[in-house]
Amino acid sequence: MTMSTTIKKAGLARRTLMGAALAATMALGGLAPMTSAVAQDYPNKPVRIIVPFGAGGLGDITMRLAAAKMAEILDTQFIVENHPGAGGVAAANQLMKSKPDGYDLIVMSNGTTIAVSLFEKLGYDPQVQFRPISTLAWFDLGLFVNPNSDYASIQDVIAKAKAQPGVLNIASINPGSTQNLAAEFFRSATGIDATIIPYKTSPDVLAALIRGEIDLAIESPTAFAGAIRDNQAKMLALTGTTRNPSHPDTLTASEAGVDGFVVDGWNALWTLKDVPDDVIAKLNDAMRQVAAMPEIQAKFKAMGTSARAMSPQEMADQFESDRARWAKVIEDAGIEKR
Missing domain, CATH: 3.40.190.10 (Periplasmic binding protein-like II)
Structure with a gap:
């Protein structure tokens, strides 16, 4: 079942305020500071966020709150779609059908790092086919x-x-x-x-x-x-x-x-691996702004989570660290792969 919600743009366009922050984000994330028509024009149409969970869960709610703020920052619409399914396969399939232009994003989580080790044939490899933008919500057990x-x-x-x-x-x-x-x-x-x-x-x-x-x-x-x-x-x-x-x-x-x-749980935004660096940097900067907002911090705290952004490289490192940890736990426990 697919559920879609459009987060409409609100407030004044704020793209002109992002230049300095964008350059800083590129440096932090190890991205080359490119100046291209893609980055200058991006985004000029709605951006879709594909959520691999059902509506109403923690990952869904936190991402919808962030999407509303990103719509204000980037002065465009954000469409949130729910494609739940084991291992995030249904959501990943949706992303893999799209173009690598930054208009289709996907929510990855620490659960994805488990799925990579738990499923014999997951159907996609996020570390090869996708690339990270930033974390958003952090939670624990x-x-x-x-x-x-x-x-x-x-x-x-x-x-x-x-x-x-x-x-x-x-x-x-x-x-x-x-x-x-x-x-x-x-x-x-x-x-x-x-x-x-x-x-x-x-x-x-x-x-x-x-x-x-x-x-x-x-x-x-x-x-x-x-x-x-x-x-x-x-x-x-x-x-x-x-x-x-x-x-x-x-x-x-x-x-x-x-x-x-x-055990740190997290939700994050990723996209296709061939999306241009400068588009990734622009999205990362928007995520950093969202995570730093007092309103977002307060709402996340009320849900028992915290909002914190990362650079793309930090996110990639976090994913690999968690994947290796859970792979060892699965092996040591003798859990049979599915």
């Missing part, structure tokens, strides 16, 4: 226990697992998800013998946690927001590199003593 349990810290959970090998139960949503592989990663990083139990949905995971069927749940703080508020789930730590601005008093897993256990 929480390590949750039942508030009535004896676990006061993540070290208490690890201690029980080591004292009673094979007894501890860890819950996540479906196999191959970021949450599920984060559970595998946690088991590997801590060296514990624990059972990972996959559930179909986040509410199913929460229900199991409330009933006391599991010891630890790994899930998005946004998905468990109501449970945190109603004291149905206690968050012991978060998986991000830095503390979540929505939960500033919660330790990162690294701060809690689980060295090397970092």
Whole structure:
């Protein structure tokens, strides 16, 4: 099913304000400062953003907020289309049918780095066929226990697992998800013998946690927001590199003593590999402006995420780092490729 929304242009044209910032963006991203008719005219027609998730999810909502602001900055329309499907294949196929002129963009995520390693024949190679523009939204996962349990810290959970090998139960949503592989990663990083139990949905995971069927749940703080508020789930730590601005008093897993256990989720804009450098730079500059807006920062924080842009090279490096990490997790866990 395809859902399309047009973000109409608003406000005065601001292209003339972007020259200096554009040059800086090129330098940061390792792009040669080109002056071409493409860059001068771009964009002169609507830009399409292809989202590989259904409407209403975190990746969809954050990208729609950004698209509305990019429409103002670049003085054009942005059309957001949803093409959900396993591994992002449906969305990728849409992008691969387009021309490499910068008018068709796609949302990539940390989930894409998992799909590359998990699917035997994914049908596309983002690192070969696509190129990055910038990240937009960053989010992490929480390590949750039942508030009535004896676990006061993540070290208490690890201690029980080591004292009673094979007894501890860890819950996540479906196999191959970021949450599920984060559970595998946690088991590997801590060296514990624990059972990972996959559930179909986040509410199913929460229900199991409330009933006391599991010891630890790994899930998005946004998905468990109501449970945190109603004291149905206690968050012991978060998986991000830095503390979540929505939960500033919660330790990162690294701060809690689980060295090397970092799971940063992100959504980003990519496009076809042959899109000109100067067009990439112009889009990157617009993304940087959007991510820095106080309004966007506030809205993202309310959703438990943070807005942060990257240069194209930084994004490429992040993708490869995550791909290699998840490939090792999948191999170490003995997860069969699909």
